[in-house]
Amino acid sequence: MRTARTSWRTCALGAAALAALLSSTACNPGIADTKNPTTPTPAATPTTTPSTAGTAQPSATTGAGPSAGGTVACNDNDLSITTSVWRQDSGQHLLITATNFTDKPCTLYHYPYIGFGAVIDGPLDPMGSAPQAIATIGPKEKAYAGLFLFRGSERTVAVEAVSIGYQDRALHSNKESAMLDVALSKEIGSLSVAADARVTYWNRDLGAVEDLLFRSGTR
Known part of the structure; x- marks a missing residue:
């Protein structure tokens, strides 16, 4: 035609x-x-x-946020970080929620650097594959990352705080930067963590994070 x-x-x-x-x-x-x-x-x-624009492969200029293109990487000054657990969970998982409290969008690239101070060496290795879109969040918007802490048969240690750091556009960037300690919520108290704990990539879709964390045998 x-x-x-x-x-x-x-x-x-x-x-x-x-x-x-x-x-x-x-x-x-x-x-x-x-x-x-x-x-x-x-x-x-x-x-x-x-x-055909919607079929392009994900890159640093595409994302799920309203202003994904060209946004700067999120850092400690942009985010409010909270931790939570799931009801009826065995304590094997932890959810990290990052909320942008500024008036400009920023992007949480790749996965967060997670450590537990001197108790367990960090940062943790990622689990699963990168999502189809990077996690660009506007003002008051949220992104999520989940921790798989241990398997039932693994030896664990108790920790009371989580250290977190952020990457730039380049994978594994800022790895030598100091991480910020985040106190666990009072409802959590402490966590049991194994040496082989893992963290998911940042994702604006909470359901996608939960699906990966609770999928049987995934690490």
């Missing part, structure tokens, strides 16, 4: 320029569109044409 519409326009312009020389049958739209002899579709139809 797109080819037919182009032919029709070309013919119409020729007729306007050479009206004195061409016969009335020279610009018959039916000849230009023999397979689809209906009236050509108007040019303003972008809403019916699928956009």
Whole structure:
């Protein structure tokens, strides 16, 4: 149909320029569109044409946030961090929630650097694969990361605080920067952590984090 519409326009312009020389049958739209002899579709139809932009691979300039392109990396000065656990959980998981309390968007790249002070060496290795979109959060918006702390048969130690750090666009950037200690919520008290604990990538979709954490056998 797109080819037919182009032919029709070309013919119409020729007729306007050479009206004195061409016969009335020279610009018959039916000849230009023999397979689809209906009236050509108007040019303003972008809403019916699928956009190829949505199929691009994720990058540092794409994301789930309202202003994902070109946003700066989040840091300690942009975020409020809270920790929580799930009811009826065996204590094997911890949820980290980051809330942007500024008036500008920022991006939580890759996964958080997590440590437990001198108790367990950090940062923890990531679990699962990176999400389809980076976690860009606007003012008052949230992103999540989850910790898988131990398996039932693993030896654990008790910790009462979590250390957290943030990456820039480049994977593994800022790894030598100091991490900030975050006290656990009073409802949690302390955590049991194994040496092989893992952390998920940042994600604005809490359900995706939970699915990864609670999927049987995933680490």
